[in-house]
Amino acid sequence: xRVIDETGAQLGVKNIFEAIDLAKSKGLDLIQVxxxxxxxxxxxxxxxxxxxxxxxxxxxxxxxxxxxxLKEIQLGFNTSxxxxxxxxxxxEKFLKEGDKVKLQMVLRGREKAMGEFAKKKISFFxxxxxxxLPIKTExxxxxxxxxxxxxxxxx
Numbered sequence: 001x002r003v004i005d006e007t008g009a010q011l012g013v014k015n016i017f018e019a020i021d022l023a024k025s026k027g028l029d030l031i032q033v034x035x036x037x038x039x040x041x042x043x044x045x046x047x048x049x050x051x052x053x054x055x056x057x058x059x060x061x062x063x064x065x066x067x068x069x070l071k072e073i074q075l076g077f078n079t080s081x082x083x084x085x086x087x088x089x090x091x092e093k094f095l096k097e098g099d100k101v102k103l104q105m106v107l108r109g110r111e112k113a114m115g116e117f118a119k120k121k122i123s124f125f126x127x128x129x130x131x132x133l134p135i136k137t138e139x140x141x142x143x144x145x146x147x148x149x150x151x152x153x154x155x
Contacts (some may be wrong), residue, residue: 004033004043013039052061070151075105075121083122088128090109095154096132102116106146123126 003019005009006028014022019042023030029047033038043050071094073087091101103125105118122141129135129152138151 001032001040001042002037003030004041013104019044023113027087069099070102071084071099072104075103077105077107077111077118077121079121081124084125085152088125088132091125091129091152092132095135095152098154100138100151103150103152105148112147115143115148120122120134122150 001014001016001019003014003022005011006026011022017081020030023044026044028044029050031043031045031047031050033043034041065085071091073091073094075084075087079087091103103122105122107115119141126135134149134155135152136155138153139149141148141150
């Protein structure tokens with residue numbers, strides 16, 4: 001197996017027993033770094049510190065990754081223009097965090113017959129949100145049994 005010492009210098013290809021004796025003489029452990037290569041690579045180091053460094057790398061990766069969530073904003077048929085602006089600011093906050101926003105307009109009873117009016121409300125919301133932050137549509141406006149839905153995200 002190929003042996004690397006604690007400073008990172010390569011000691012060459014050695015027998016496993018020689019490598020273990022060398023590690024014990026230094027008061028350290030023999031850690032197999034990879035077994036996919038021929039011959040396998042081992043490092044002489046403190047096993048506790050090695051585990052700690054691996055955990056630290058995993059934490060760094062975990063902090064950098066943001067899992068995109070789907071946030072939902074509901075508009076009503078009688079939602080006022082000012083309330084739509086407030087909801088657009090809330091959508092801007094979600095989009096800045098890297099989340100996607102599902103815009104939903106629920107229509108009840110006779111409101112279902114007035115689809116054009118509902119589309120105008122949604123387009124007003126989209127214009128207002130686009131002024132705050134450039135957006136793109138992930139899923140176009142879709143008519144569903146309960147009303148309209150659409151998914152938007154940050155450009």
